[in-house]
Every structure is written in structure tokens, then in C-alpha cells.
Amino acid sequence: MNLTAYDIAEIVGGTLSGVPDVAVDDLATDSRQLGFTGNVMFVAINGVNHDGHQFIEALYRRGVRAFLVDRLPGNMQHYAGSAFIIAENTVDSLQRFAAWKRRAFHSPVIGITGSAGKTTVKEWLADVISQYAPVIRSPRSYNSQTGVPLSVWKLDGKYRFGIFEAGISQPAEMEKLRAVIEPDIGVITNIGDAHSENFSSKMAKAVEKLKLFRNSPAVIYCYDHEIIRAAIEADENMQGKELVSWSETDRRATIFVKTAQQAGGNATLAEVEMKGKNFLFTVPFTDRASVENAITVAAVCLYLNIDSSVIASGLSKLVAIPMRMEMKAGINNCRLIEDCYNSDPGSLKMALDFLKSHRSGRTVLILSDFMQSGMADAELYGEVARLVRKTDITRFIGIGAALSANKHLFRPGDRFYDSTGEFIRNLLPGQFNSEVILLKGARVFEFEKIGQLLQRQVHQTRLEINLDAISHNLNVFRKFLHPGTKIMAMVKAFAYGAGAAEIASFLEFHRVNYLAVACTDEGIDLCAAGVTLPIMVLNPDPSTFDMMIEHALEPELYSAESFDAFVSTAGRHGLINYPVHIKIDTGMHRLGFLPEEIDGLAGKIKGRECIKIVSVFSHLAGSDSPALDSFSKSQFDAFLSACSKLRAATGYPFMRHILNSSGIVRMPQHQLDMVRPGIGIYGAGSFDGTDLRPAGRFSAVISQIKTVKAGEPVGYDCADVSVHNRQIAVLPVGYADGLRRKMGNGRGGVFIKGVRVPTVGNVCMDMCMADVTGTGATVGDEAEIFGENISINEVAAICETIPYEILTSITGRVKRVFLRE
Numbered sequence: 001m002n003l004t005a006y007d008i009a010e011i012v013g014g015t016l017s018g019v020p021d022v023a024v025d026d027l028a029t030d031s032r033q034l035g036f037t038g039n040v041m042f043v044a045i046n047g048v049n050h051d052g053h054q055f056i057e058a059l060y061r062r063g064v065r066a067f068l069v070d071r072l073p074g075n076m077q078h079y080a081g082s083a084f085i086i087a088e089n090t091v092d093s094l095q096r097f098a099a100w101k102r103r104a105f106h107s108p109v110i111g112i113t114g115s116a117g118k119t120t121v122k123e124w125l126a127d128v129i130s131q132y133a134p135v136i137r138s139p140r141s142y143n144s145q146t147g148v149p150l151s152v153w154k155l156d157g158k159y160r161f162g163i164f165e166a167g168i169s170q171p172a173e174m175e176k177l178r179a180v181i182e183p184d185i186g187v188i189t190n191i192g193d194a195h196s197e198n199f200s201s202k203m204a205k206a207v208e209k210l211k212l213f214r215n216s217p218a219v220i221y222c223y224d225h226e227i228i229r230a231a232i233e234a235d236e237n238m239q240g241k242e243l244v245s246w247s248e249t250d251r252r253a254t255i256f257v258k259t260a261q262q263a264g265g266n267a268t269l270a271e272v273e274m275k276g277k278n279f280l281f282t283v284p285f286t287d288r289a290s291v292e293n294a295i296t297v298a299a300v301c302l303y304l305n306i307d308s309s310v311i312a313s314g315l316s317k318l319v320a321i322p323m324r325m326e327m328k329a330g331i332n333n334c335r336l337i338e339d340c341y342n343s344d345p346g347s348l349k350m351a352l353d354f355l356k357s358h359r360s361g362r363t364v365l366i367l368s369d370f371m372q373s374g375m376a377d378a379e380l381y382g383e384v385a386r387l388v389r390k391t392d393i394t395r396f397i398g399i400g401a402a403l404s405a406n407k408h409l410f411r412p413g414d415r416f417y418d419s420t421g422e423f424i425r426n427l428l429p430g431q432f433n434s435e436v437i438l439l440k441g442a443r444v445f446e447f448e449k450i451g452q453l454l455q456r457q458v459h460q461t462r463l464e465i466n467l468d469a470i471s472h473n474l475n476v477f478r479k480f481l482h483p484g485t486k487i488m489a490m491v492k493a494f495a496y497g498a499g500a501a502e503i504a505s506f507l508e509f510h511r512v513n514y515l516a517v518a519c520t521d522e523g524i525d526l527c528a529a530g531v532t533l534p535i536m537v538l539n540p541d542p543s544t545f546d547m548m549i550e551h552a553l554e555p556e557l558y559s560a561e562s563f564d565a566f567v568s569t570a571g572r573h574g575l576i577n578y579p580v581h582i583k584i585d586t587g588m589h590r591l592g593f594l595p596e597e598i599d600g601l602a603g604k605i606k607g608r609e610c611i612k613i614v615s616v617f618s619h620l621a622g623s624d625s626p627a628l629d630s631f632s633k634s635q636f637d638a639f640l641s642a643c644s645k646l647r648a649a650t651g652y653p654f655m656r657h658i659l660n661s662s663g664i665v666r667m668p669q670h671q672l673d674m675v676r677p678g679i680g681i682y683g684a685g686s687f688d689g690t691d692l693r694p695a696g697r698f699s700a701v702i703s704q705i706k707t708v709k710a711g712e713p714v715g716y717d718c719a720d721v722s723v724h725n726r727q728i729a730v731l732p733v734g735y736a737d738g739l740r741r742k743m744g745n746g747r748g749g750v751f752i753k754g755v756r757v758p759t760v761g762n763v764c765m766d767m768c769m770a771d772v773t774g775t776g777a778t779v780g781d782e783a784e785i786f787g788e789n790i791s792i793n794e795v796a797a798i799c800e801t802i803p804y805e806i807l808t809s810i811t812g813r814v815k816r817v818f819l820r821e
Contacts, residue, residue: 002023003023003024003025004020004021004022004023004024004083005018005019005020005021005022005024005041005066005083005085006020006021006083008024008041008066008068008085008097009085011096011097011100012068012085012087012093012096012097013087013093013096014068014085014086014087014093015085015086015087016083016084016085016086017072017076017083017084017085017086018076018079018081018082018083018084019065019081019082019083020083022065022066022081022082022083023039023066024039024040024041024066025038025039025040026039026040026041026349027040027041027043027094027097027150027153028040028041028042028043029042029043029045029052029094029146029150030353031052031055031058031059038063038390039066040064040066041064041066041067041068042055042056042059042064042066042067042068043067043068043090043091043093043094043146044056044067044068044069044070044090045090045091045146046070046090050475052090053069053070053071053073056069056073057073057078060078060079060082064082065081065082065083066082066083066085067082067083067084067085068085068087068090068093068094069084069085069086069087069090070086070087070088070089070090071086072084072086091145091146092176094146094149094150095145095148095149095176095177095179095180097149097153098148098149098150098152098153098180099149099152099179099180099182101152101153101155102152102155102180102181102182103182104155105155105156105157105159105162106157107159107160107161107162108160108161108162108184108185108304109155109161109162109163109164109181109182109183109184109185110125110161110162110163110164110183110184110185110186110187110300111164111165111166111178111181111182111183111185111186111187111212111213111216112125112163112164112165112166112186112187112188112189113165113166113167113168113174113186113187113188113189113209113212114187114188114189114190114191114209115189115190115191115192115205116189116190116192116289117189117190117289117292117293117296118143118165118166118167118189119143119165119321120290120293120321121165121187121189121293121296121297122137122138122163122164122165123137123321124293124294124297124314124318124321125163125187125297125300125301126161126163127314127317127318127443128297128301128306128310128311128314128315129161129163129301129304129306129314130371131310131313131314132306132307132310133160133161134158134159134160134161134375135159135160135161135162135163136154136155136156136159136161136162136163137151137162137163137164138151138152138163138164138165139151139347142165143164143165143166143167144167145173145176145177148164148166148177148180148181149180151164152164152180152181158375164181164183166178166181166212168208168209169198170198170199171198171199171204171208173208174208174209174211174212175211177212178211178212178213178214178215181212182215183212183213183216184216184217184218185216185217185218185219185220185300185303185304186212186213186216186218186219186220187219187220187221187296187300188206188209188210188213188219188220188221188228189222189292189293189296190222190225190228190292191205191206191209191225191227191228202227203227203230203231206227206228206230206231207231207235210231210232210235210237210238211237213237213238213241214237216241217241217242218241218242218243218244218303219232219238219241219242219243219244220244220245220246220296220299220300220303221243221244221245221246222245222246222247222292222295222296223245223246223247223250223252223253223254224247224248224249224250229245244299244303246295246296246299254274254275254299255272255273255274255299255302256272256273256274257270257271257272257273257295258270258271259271259291259295261286262282265286266284266286267282267283267284267285267286268282268283268285268286268291268294269281269282269283270282270283270291270294270295270298272295272298272302274302279298279302279308279311279312280312281294281298281311281312281315281316282312282315282316283295283315283316283318284316284317284318284319285318285320290320294315294318297314297315298311298315301314317443317444319443327502327817327818327819328451328455328815328816328817328818329455329815329816330432330437330454330455331432331453331454331455332430332432332433332434333433333434334432334433334434334435334436334437334454335435335436335437335502336437336439336451336454336455337351337354337355337436337437337438337439338439338447338448338451339351339354339438339439339440347440348367348384348387348440349387351438351440352365352387352391352393352438354438355391355436355438361434361435361436361530362394362395362434362435362436363392363393363394363395363435363436363437363438364393364394364395364396364397364432364435364436364437364438365388365393365395365396365397365438365440366397366399366423366437366438366439366440366441366447366450367384367396367397367398367399367403367440367441368398368399368400368403368420368440368441368442368445368447369399369400369401369402369403369442369445370402370442371442371444377402377405377406378406378409381402381403381406381409381410382406382409384403384409385409385410385411388410388411388414389411394435395413395414395415395435396410396411396414396415397414397415397416397417397423398410398414398415398416398417399416399417399418399419399420399422399423399441399445400418400419400445401418403416404416404417404418419445420441420445420446420447420449420450423450424449424450424453427450427453432454437454439451439454455815460700460701460703460732461698461699461700461732461733461737461814461815462698462699462700462814462815462816462817463696463697463698463810463814463815463816463817464696464697464698464699464787464817464818464819465502465503465695465696465816465817465818465819466693466694466695466696466697466819467506467695467818467819468819469683469693469694469695470503470506470507470681470682470683470695471506471510472692472693473680473681473682473683473692473693473695474487474489474507474510474512474677474681476680476690476691476692477661477664477665477675477677477680477681480664480665480668480671481664481668481671481675482671484673485671485672485673485674485675486513486514486655486673486674486675487512487513487514487674487675487676487677488512488513488514488515488516488536488657488674488675488676489504489507489512489514489515489516489676489677489678489681490515490516490660490676490677490678490679490681491503491504491507491515491516491517491522491526492516492517492518492522492538492678500517500522500525500526501525501526501529501531502816502818504526504529504531504533505529505530505531506818507533507681508531508532508533512533513533513534513674514533514534514535514536514674515531515533515534515535515536516535516536516537516538516676517535517536517537517538518537518538518539519537519538519539519540519541519544520537520540520541520544520547520548520553521544522537523535523537523548523551523553524547524551524553527551527552527553534552534554534579535553535554536553536554536555536556536581536615537553537554537555537556538556538591539556539591540553540555540556540562540566542561542562542565542566542569545565545566545569546569546573549569549570549573549575549578554579554580554581554614555580555581556580556581556582556583556591557580557581557582557583558582558583558585558591558592558593559591559592559593560593560597560600560601560604563601563604564604566580566611567604567608567610567611570610570611571610575610575611576609576610577609577610577611577612578610578611578612579611579612579614580611580612580613580614581613581614581615581616581617582601582613582615582616582617582646583617583618584598584616584617584618584638584639584642584643585618586618586619586634586635586636586638586639586642586658587621587631587634587635587638588618588619588620588621588635590619592618592619593642595638595641595642598641598642598645598646599645601646601649602645602646602648602649603649605646605649605650606649612652613646613650613654614654614655615654615655615656615657615673615674616642616643616646616654616655616656617656617657617658617674617676618635618638618639618642618658619658619660620632620635620636620658620659620660620663620667621635623659623660623662623663623666623667624662624666624685624686626666632663632667635658636658636670639656639658640656643656655672655673655674656672656673656674657672657673657674657675657676658670658672659671659672659675659676660675660676660677660678661677661678661679661680661681661685661687662680662685662687663675664677664680665680665687665688665689665690679803679804679807680692681695682694682695682696682807683695683696684696684792684793684803684804684806684807685793685802685803685804686793694786694787694788694791694792696786696787696792696807697784697786697787697788698738698784698785698786698787698792698810698814699782699783699784699785699787700731700732700733700782700783700785701731701732701780701781701782701783702729702730702731702752702772702777702778702779702780702781702782702783703730703731703732703767703779704729704730704779705727705728705729705730705772705777705778705779706727706728706730707725707726707727707728708722708725708726708727708728709725710722710723710724710725711723713761714726714728714760714761714769715744715760715761715762715764715769716761716762716764717762719745719761719762720745720746720760720761724773725773726760726771726773727771727772727773727774727775727777728760728769728770728771728772729752729757729769729770729771729772729777729781729783730767730768730769731750731767731768731769731770731783732766732767733766733767733768733785734763734764734765734766734767734768735763735764735765736765736766736811736813737766737810737811737813737814738806738809738810738811738814739763739768739785740763740795740799740801740806740809741762741763742798742799742800743759743763743768743785743795743798743799744759744761744762744763744768745759745760745761745762746758746759746760747759747798748795748798749770749790750770750783750784750785750790751783751784751787751789751790752770752772752775752777752781752782752783752784753772753775753776753777753781755775756789756790757770757771757772757775758770758771759771770783786806792806792807
């Protein structure tokens, strides 16, 4: 479908300014994740934490020529050849545009909602149906007010089914999503506690969710969920619809199901009875949530009259759905992004956008054949080849018969293999080096085997870093700032243990202005990783000044000796106006010029053309303590006095900054020109009045479980003996990984199988033990050390230290995994 800016303005009822015939093939709302910009219309959304209009100028420079906005930029003469569609509300217009696209689609659309399980049901249902018919589904969990229209926009006549999920967090949202999806078949999974804070009751939430199905001829649900059943029975809009229910307890339901664990305990047998017909399905899961989701998928397929053999085949092949893309450390200094969430052209573009937001240098895409795309192979893989060229992928590797048959559509140097096995047989260890590798494969290709070969570590202890939590936390701090206040993000000490290069790249895309590291080596590593933000080095050794200049790193100068040494080095290099930062000691009594030394420093500064002071800063000793507020005020006053003297000496302005994370929250009146959030970005520490999310999750998997009889000891020094028989789990994490010895002997615990269990015995160098008696834990189960269920603040309190020390103590051999939700 060929659309122009003029067409879109007509569809959404907007006012067009600029060139009317600018072509639009795709939509984007996130400037950071645009893998390519040709024929893309950017929708500028004015949100709580971001205003998309701020990115228009940068996107124009990158080639975007179509914009949906609620106001025009002030310098329109700079946007030659572009089209601006002005609308009162850009989200409403985006939804109106997607609704127009939906009305042009005449095959069945399935809408899925509920508190939990909707993404899994959507994915599994698409997997089963796609065995015999092309399906378009919403990518990942794109179920919001913007995610839904971006998903529905992808509808095309080549698909025989559309499957979309809808999520809400407050009343009046579902009606807007209904107008976009207009499902022919409605599916509701369950009603739980998620987003309950904005609803008076679970029943009120169920009533709101059912609004998605106001015009749907059929609704499918579990009869055993009493709230859903009651809401449907009380809803006048449900009258006259075909209500398809399933139950394990009540034969009044349309579908009656009996389940039993298969011999061996690894699967569930489901005997299904519907309208006098009986079916037997095998579900490769035993947990209650997965079995319910699979039965819901079966109910939809039976309603659609899909052949029972197709349903049985599809259900037997279901796999757990990874809810986010993962980035891991790879072999030979590579970084590995695994995305086997789903495999279709739309999800490929999303994965490439994610790759772009983390790229530094060479990139590799390893892609499998698509399954049931609904497009002719030549058309489909021709589009993939164009996408590879547009996104400037360094190397492309295609795996599968269809890709191999169409390799002539790709670049001459691209490589192709008929199967995953053939690729693995030809894989050489040195084939990948210092690259970012995206693995994107349909599940049947088992790309996890490739992932295992390309990962650097096999150590099963890992620190997960939730990048979306970091983004959320950064925005929490932004709420305290004036529009012009800059942000210097602290990424010292390996980004507080999180992984400096990955975090720095992510923060760069989130528009922080500066980065700060502790030493020169840390800064050089960031430069090597492709980070382009200015970087301040907090504790530079004078012996590294030459290397700092070579890599354009900016030193903190904190004493007369450091000032003189750097001025001498800068002069030797013939530099003019090299950026430096001056540290003032206002009472912390670490590094910095004392107030009585400022006059002498001012004299040194005058006439020094080789350097330019870009910022002057200090550090508060007790910004987190109300008891020290008067001391903090005295520090601030001393700082302003020093800045005034230095300003007079330089004859030019510079940035001033003094607030760390707690200072931003407690003393925003002192934010000056820039702030320096650190540990708070990672969701650690206590900051009253904020909703920071923990970004780090430290975990291991159970290596062994053994029965220890009453009276028998566990661990070094026979320190732990019980009068009861116990099931003891051995975990591959110890003090060499960063687990403090103070966490042993029951003082600390881990979270396994939904419960907290105590540690047993002393923490060893590479292992620790936990009492899992009665939990049903098995080898391979995960044990959380801190994260969502055990706070890092609690772990720090047990160890009589601070969260900073806990995070930075996690050693390099622990695998860092970076996640996006």
C-alpha cells in the first residue's frame, strides 16, 4: 500500500505542512531504535518523561522526512523536503490511522486481554495457527496505547489471521484499543492483581477489559474464573455473542477438560470434550499457568475448526516464551543478542532496531528462514536483503533452505547454510571477533545451540541487568530536574558492577550529556566500545595524561600538582582549550581544592590557553541524611563562593554540579547546571518518594541436591548441624563471585521455587548451600540472591555494608546478561 503524507493527513484529520507527496512505508515512535529511516514517519509523542518533538531535528539529519506532530518546530526553513502533519493529539491520530488500516483487513482478527498470560497465549496461538495459515501477531508485548496501533499498522492482505494483545492500566483505556483492534474473536485469560491500583476492584477491572469485545461475535474464556464468568453474565454487551468457555470442573462449559500429568512428570495430558467430540492433546508443561494458557489456545483453535491433528502437533511443540531480548558476553570480545521470541519480518525489524541501539563497530545478523510468512519467498527474502542493506549490517549469515535458495538477492559476501547443523559443523572459533551478533531464528531451527557456542562463559551464575528499569530510573530522576539541567551519569567501577560498555551505550541513547569514570583505563575501554559522549575521569593518574589526550578523555583536576602536570602535558601537545573539570573540596575531605586554595588556583588559571574549564564541581558528604542538611547547606555555600572566584578568573562561564542521586531527590533546588546520578540509576539504595526499580538481579542455578541426615554437618568447620533430615541444594556461587561470607549460616537466604530458603554452612569460594527441604526444588532450578524478591538493600544490611559495595563486588567471571522487556 503506497501512502503519502497527504493521504495520512486526510485519514487522521490533521493539517499538512510541507511536501504532500512524501512517501510513508513505516511508523516509529522511538527515535533511539530506528534501524533505518527511509520512508519512515516519526510520530512525536509528548509523554510524561519524554517529548518526541525534541528529536525531530536529529531525525531529519538522519533522513526522516515525514513527521506526525502536535506543533511545528520553530525553524521550519531548515526542514526542506519534509512533511509535517499537525494533530491535536498524536497518540489519538496514531490510533486513528491504525484503525483505518484495520478496517481494510477482512480476515479474522483475534484480540487477547487479561492480567497475565496474554503474551504467552498470543505467541502460542500464532505458533499453532501458523502451521497451516499465515499469521501476523503483535511483536513481543506491544499491548499499550502506542504498541497496539504500531502492531495493527502491520496488517496486510497476505495474512489470513491477525492476533493482537491489549493491556490497560486504568479505566477508559480499553475503548481506545477496541477501536484499533476491533477483534472478531475475543480471548480473556484471567484477572489478577497487575495494575489494580487504578481500579476499585477486580470486577471493575474485568468489566473494563471486556470492553475490548463490545463488537466481537465470539468470546472465549475459562469458565472456572469466577470473576470473568460473573462479569460476562452481567454485561449486556455479551448477550447475543457466541460465548465459548472451557472448564475443568463444570460441564456447563462449552468445552470440558480433564488433565493429568504424563508418566515421567514432564508433560500434561489433556482430554478435551466439545460438542460430543473427544480430543487428546499433550502439553509439554506441568505448571498450572502454562497448562491453562495451552488449553485456552486449544479452545480458540477448536472454535476455528482447525483440524485436531494440527492442534495436537502444535501444542506438543510449545516452548517457554522468553519475555525479553537478552544481550550476553560472547566469545572473542563479542556481544551476543538472542531473540528467538518470534520469527517474522516485523519482529526482525524490531530486533535490528534493538541491535542498533547497542551497536559499536561491526555487526553480524544470523537469521533463519521465516515460517509461514504469507509472502512469496522471492518477495520475502528480497525485503530481508533490502533491510540488511538499509541497516548497514557488516555480515549476514542465512540459515535454512529458503534463504539459501534466494542467496542471489543478498550481497556477494553474505554466507548461507541449509541447516543449523551445517552452520555449527563449519563454525571456527576465530570466525567472530569484537562484533555485536544478533541471533534471530524461528524456534524449529534451535538457535539456542548456536548461542551456547557463541557465549563466552559457561559459569551458570549471572547478573541480569534490566535496561528498561535503568531507563525508568533515569526518567524518575529527570522529573526532579529543570528542562535545561544536564546529566552526568556515573559509570565508574564497571558501571557499579553492571557492565560499563553496555550501560554507557544505553545511556548515550537515552540522552545523558556526560559520563564519568574513576580511572583512565575505564574511559579508554568505553571509547573502544564506540561510546561518543564526553567522559570525565574522576581520579586520573598523571602518568596517563598522554593516553587521556589520545582518547579525548577529560580529567578532573583536584590539586595544584595535578593542575600543573596536566597543563604541562597539554602544552607539550600544543593543545588549545582542552576541556578539564575542577574539583572543589567543600567538606568531604577527599580529592579537591580546599576553599583557601581557590585564590591560588584562580591565579594559575589566568592566561592558560591550553585548557578550558568546562565544569567545576564538588560532592556532598551527607545528601541522604536530614541530620546533615545544615552541613550540606554550608558545603553548597562554600561551593558557590569558589565558583564565583573561578568565574572571575576565567572570564567565561562553566557548568557547576554538586548533586548525586540522593541530592537530586532531596535537594533539587541545588541542581545548578548539571547533576550526577549514580547508584540510583541502577535502582539500589533508599530514595524516599521515588518508585525506582531494581535493575540488577543476581542468580545461580542449583548444581546438586542431596539428602543430609539429622546430625550430619554441612560445609567448612562442620558449622551447620540439624536435628532433622534436610534437602540441601548446592549453588555455584561463592565469595569469589561476590557473595559475602556474612550471607552464610542462615544469616542470608536465596529465593527458590517461590519461597525464601536459608543458606546452610559457610559460604565457600565457589559455592554455597541452601536448605530446600519441602520446596520441591530440583537440579537446574534458579536461585535468586538479590533482585525482585530479595532486595539488594537487605543483602547490604546483612553484610553490614552499602548497596554500592555489594554491586561492585560481583566479579568479572559472573556472566552479565542485559535484558529488554
